[in-house]
Amino acid sequence: MSITNRFNIEQLGESQFDSPIKLSTTKGDNLFDFVSESDRLVFDLSLAHYNHCLSTGEAPICLQQAGPRQHIYFNSKEVTAAIVTCGGLCPGINNVIRGVVMALHYFYGVKRIIGIPYGYEGLNPEKGHGFVELNPEKVRDIHQFGGTFLGSSRGGQDVGVMVDTLQKNHVDMLFAIGGDGTLKGVNAIGEEISRRNAKISVVGIPKTIDNDIDLIDESFGFETAFDVASPILRDAHNEATGAYNGISIIKLMGRDSGFIAASASLAxxxxxxxxxxxxxxxxxxxxxxxxxxxxxxxxxxxAVIVVAEGAGQELFKNRKEIKDASGNIKHEDIGVFLKEKIGDYFKERNTPVTIKYIDPSYIIRCAPANSSDSVYCSVLAYHAVHGAMAGKTKFVASKVNNKYVYVPISEVTKKRKKIDLEGEFWFSVLQSTGQPFFLG
Structure with missing residues (x-):
């Protein structure tokens, strides 16, 4: 695939039905317009890329704009939609579930929406979880609570079995809410669907508290995470200042990327x-x-120390690589390790210190979404539904350059997003903390 079409979204077929949403096709009539298939947004906004395109005559790399289409692929009144939530908990999951159900029901008149309990396990009949029938009444208030109304699990199931389940239950579209592993899983489901020449749309909605999904501006739940963490840091500071040589160590989530730790510390x-x-x-x-x-x-x-859970793993000697059910490497506990090493260091120097260790991770990830995240979750859900109804598949609904777009799942799962240590964001963290640029 050439670089100019790397962001093309796969289509199940020609859109032949008129959308039931009554929108406009005329500019200036004060009514929201349908989004055209030709509407594109430039991915690389740098002047260097602009000048490159001018000098070479190449078209800029573009993303497909998200939003409702005038013509849709599915007959909405006959659609069966399914929703699944996978992986670790994260603020906003219930908001997304609610948003998807409401959009399907009220925008498109979809009558049958099923919830898949306990992640991909729910698509394996041998697990015996069954399905949950969803409707607006059932999901009306779930956004007020953290966690996931449907339940979750880690790890994949046999792709063939999962697609069999979708086909046997006449599912037309599957919305998978999850992070890197979940998105890879739903993409594999989509590939198997394509091999069978079935017409099922699979859609990813990017959920990871660590904000480590590549290319997109932000995954939902991340902003709530560092928002909830911020007052914990304030209280840890109060604890540290309340003792002579008081030290507070706070371990925050961030397996491969330190965005929560860095953002909370800035906030x-x-x-x-x-x-x-x-x-x-x-x-x-x-x-x-x-x-x-x-x-x-x-x-x-x-002193107040904030450490991401995946930091400092190189300090552990003879560390064995063990993976969890999702295929993620299990990390050693850097928080406890630091507490012990700091205590030993100052004990050897006869320097009295008081060390407090705080790990609020599971409180943070179970919190309900804040107002900003709630808005984001709802809009992501709506755009996911619009894309699926238009017959698009194997894409994520997301925001890039502050615009809502559709991005192929295969592109956002190529690598994890990480903090650029030479970037302005990390420099802001260094300025805020006053810590040395290098430690070692």
Whole structure:
């Protein structure tokens, strides 16, 4: 596939039905217009890319704009839609479930919507979970609560079995709410559907608390995560300042990317050290972390340390690579490790310290979405439904360059998004904390 069409979205077939949504095709009539299939948004907004296209005559790399189409692929009154939530919990899942159900029912008149319990396990009849019939009344209030109304699980199931289940239940579209592993799974389901020449749309809605899905601006739940974490950092600071040489260590989620730790520390600027998976650091030595911490205590008599769960894994000797059900490498507990190493360091120097260790991860990920995330979840859900009804498949509804677009699942799962240590965001973190640029 050439670079110019890498963002093309697969289509199940020609859209032959008129949309039941009464929108406009005329500019200036104060009514929202249908989105045309030819509506595209430029992916790379840099001047360098613009000049490159001018000089070479190449068309810019573009993304397909999200939104309702005038003509749709499915006869909406005969559609059966399914929703599944997979992986770890994250704020906003219930908002997305609610948004999908409401959009299907009220926008398109879809009568049958089923919930798949407990992740991809629910598509394996041997697990015996059955289905949940969904309607507006059943999901009306679920957005007020964290977690997932449908239940979740990690790990995949046999793709053939899952597609058999979809076909036996006459499912026309599957909405999969999840992160990298979930999206890879639903893409594999889509590939098997294509091999069978079946006409089922599969759609991903990007959920990961770590904000590590590549290309897109932000995954839902992330903003709530660092919003909830911020007052915890404030309280940890109060705890640290309440003791002579008080040290608070807060471990936040972030297996491969440190966006929550960094963002929460910027939002609540009482943090003195932020340790993330993207940076390597040493404990020992004149430029190591422990020496920097010692200097901080000498000057201010307290310190607040925020560490992402995936940081510092290189410090563990003889570490064995063990994976969880989703295929993610299980990390050693960097928070407990730091607490022990800091305690030993200052004990050897006869320096009294008071160390408090806080791990609020499971409280944060179960929180209900805040107002901003709630808006985002609803809009993502609506765009996912519009895309599926138009017969698009194997795509994620997402936001890129602050615009809602459709992106192939295969593109966003090629790698994990990480903090650019040379970028402005990380520089802002360093300025806020005052920590050395390098620790080691």
């Amino acid at each position: 609540m600027p009482v943090v003195n050290f932020v340790l993330v998976p993207e940076m390597n650091f040493s404990l020992e030595g004149d430029n190591g972390f422990l020496k920097a911490l010692e200097q901080r205590l000498e000057q201010k008599k307290h």
